[in-house]
Amino acid sequence: MVPHLEQDAYIGCREIVRKSLSQKSLKDKSIDIIMSSLSEKTYKQYDSCLRNWYNYSKNYGIDYLKPTVSDIINFLASIYENGAQYGTINSHKSAVSLYLPTYLGTSYLRDERINRFMKGVFRLRPTAPKYDLTWDPGIVLRYLSKKWPNDSLDLESLSKKLSTLLALVTAHRVQTLTLIKLNNINIIENAEVLIKIPDPIKTLRLNSTQPLLKLPFFDQNPNICPARCLISYINKTRSLRSGDHNNLFISYRRPHSKLSSQRLSHWIKDTLKQSGLDTTMFSTHSTRHAATSKASSLGISLDIIRKTAGWSTLSSVFARFYNREIVIDHKNQFAQAILSCTSNTTLD
Template sequence: MGTSNDPIGADILARMEKLEQKLKTRRKTKRRHHRSRSPSPFSSSRGDQDRTCKRRCRRSESIEVLTSSVDDPQRPVLETATSDPLPFLVEAPLDPEILLLLGAPQNSEEPLGEPIHASIAERWPVVIQKGLDPEITQQLLKKYPVGPNCTFAKTPRVNPEISASLTDSVLERDLRLSNKQLQMSACLAAMGKVLSLLLKNEQPDGTSFIEALSDSGRLLCDLFYQDSLLRRTLILELLANPQITRKLTLKSRRLKSETEWQLSDFAYSDIIKRFGYPEIDLFANRHNAKCEKFVAWLRDPGALAIDAFTVSWEDYYFYAFPPFSVVLRTLRKIISDRPCGILVVPNWPIQPWFPLFISLLTNKPFYCKPSKYLLTSPDRRRHPIWNQLSLVVGRLSGKVSTKKDFMTKDKKGIHASNIMISSIAPSTLKQYSSSLKRWWSFCHQNRIDIYTFNVTKILDFLTELFSSGSNYGTINSARSALALLISPEVGTDFRIKRFFKGVENLRPGRPRYEITWDPHIVLKYLSSRDNKSIPLDILGKKLAMLLALTTAHRVQTLSLIDIRNIDVTSDKTLIKIPDRIKTSKRTRPQPVLLLPYFKERPQVCVATTLQVYMEKTKTLRGSCTRLFISPRGPNGAASTQTLSRWIKQVLKESGIDTTMFSAHSTRHASTSKADHTGISLDVIRKTAGWSSNSKTFAVFYKRPLQNNQSFAKAIYS
């Protein structure tokens, strides 16, 4: 046996010695066993002795080979003991044509390009893994604007009218994509700068080339980082399927020490000092509940309910610290139930749900910096990413995206704010929602506080709306929304007033209709439809049109008609509208619709058509008390949109141009026709629901009839 100072070689030698000892022991055992079976020393044949000798020789050769490889480091450790190659390993080379038919061998390794400079390789991976700092990104975007002959590379903007009709999720996705396009535009501008200098044969300082290409590379690395986050988000949203989410959240909220993290007491104390005391903890158990009332995720003896998503949150001022995987679902629940409460989420601005969280805030959020003791488990262990995890806490409301001026610090103020918010119509809040979203996006891009009254920034925002093609009404609606959000000074500041005077001069508002249609055309068409023979769906459309013409009320009022409030007499029919409508006020009486009988024209008599419709729907309406019901099962109450569609279909069948006139045009047509026939203005105002001093009819509704051809006919007579 050879020796070696190498520790690996010494280990191999020790193993070889043990192996040799085992072989000797085994040979001795076989000899004794062989002697016991063969009493005669001459019983074994010569062939057996030869085979035994060959086996011993092979063992000694293999041991020598392994030993010599240890002594000689240049020789391989695993070397074939036999010198003669096996015959089946020797193959003749194939013909090149046959090799071509077999195909080229495929390389299993992914091909790589040329290595980049070490300094670049040190910097780019950091951006790819963590992204660029937002301030650096903004600086680079301002540094490389698009050239005047390359404006096609600018980020296109969505039309404001189209943007107002889009859902929140679509707007959030469009904002992310537009920010990406903005970075791509800066990259194109930087690379275009370098190419332009090269094509002009200019020889500037080489540092300008390096700087432009390096900046574009950093922007592209940041886009790579954003796409990686987006892919992860899409996968998580795919897991947002209710069944999958249920399993995921059950696992994340199971009572195990490694998953049940709770907010520290000192952080919770700061929260209640800022936002008041909540009534219920929506995601807790009896060990970590912050309130006396709590909702558990699993069965718990002291829980008020199981699974917060199965109960209504509307009547509670809640506290919620949900699992991170269900934050988006929690925000959707806040929007649907319209409660007010405190929500704790991780401070992850790039997550798709973060803009929605910001839009639901009612005041400035509160940030919890990373700390060892911010989140703790039941066994007092730290969170695994405590040094990177910061939390953001905010008071949210689903009733309106912002209520800063209405909220106070104590609990009583919160309940009072809900009453004050009720002073704003839901349609108004819906109209303001689009403007507030655009304001939030503007503030986010310019890094300003959405609640600060800054005239310069507000004028910049309104100018941006004007430049995008918005009309006076859209910009004025945005001003009203900002006045509700920030301060009433937005509507009274002299500079903002002067701005709106300029908008009115540059882009004056025009009435929707310059003319209106003659109701006689529609009445002539409806007179050909017999009430008793036409189907129920056509009868409903006919009644909706007749009511809209004879009462001059909005479709909203017609949809609120209740059969219990209809009083039929021998000479007229009275319909009371106790529900709140658009023109309802404390000092103004609710409308009463008067429907007289037109015996000389029974086919278009609105009172008669009403009685026939009520008789036909008597057996279909069930417990529904609204006058208009769907003609098809389950025969529920017809909505405002359904009635508008019915009226528009009648207009189209009557020959009225529905590309110009909508369902609301019946209000213009009926009041204008009454004015042409000599009805006093006071009667028109009272019938249509306008006040005695209102100028609405004279300014917006009084229009010439479309088929007024008396002057032209007089010329030819």
């Protein structure tokens, strides 16, 4: 066995990455900047994967900081033998990739043996879509239309109504919705509400554009108008905000603190359940799938769907290959289409 492996306890994902980088003659400040390229959530996500890698290395006498490509493949094969699916195995590969290029070089990421192994896993255990079918947003919208007028709703009902409407008409992740700040909301009276999201989001990439959420004033059915619901929520919560509390969503219970992504997700999931959907089958994230699927079935262009849902990388690639600009949804076609589908009750 490698001596230091017997002495060292598992020190965590962040510490392993730092230890690896420190062996490349980098100064502490340089290491800090490199490590800032990854979010705290990423470190937490990969921590269990690296713990498995550390234990495997220790059991087989491998220096976990200086393995061979064969060592890595054998490790991934052990994860496969334990019944793991492609996504889990790929997460372990990505976790190890956080620091191994500093030792093996960038060729590790392009090693043909690694690529072939992952292709083999995919063929043997292909990734299946989470949902074989999805639900019609009209089911939820009809439920929300009964929550009216907005100004007469209690804060809990109004909070859950607004969060669910935003999830449907923007098709964005819950994390993006929790980043909405009051000072980034621009209300254009009787036209639309524009919401800028300057904070880093999960899908942020170099040279990618930040989300710009657009909420229409839906005059055909004010009961489910996202813009009016947003204004009502801001007015109702104005006196509950203390100090420089600038986040849009706050807890409906005292002390009305800033809302986490997990709590906002619970709000939306509770609304789906109250609407009659089976939340053991459909999670909060299914709003994204349901909204984009419905928009596509209603004839909304793929460019607009990608732009609305924040799939900026796919949209830019599509536009580049076809040598034309990305279509901008000036008329809120995506949101208008979703809000107009209340007459259909079937599952797609």
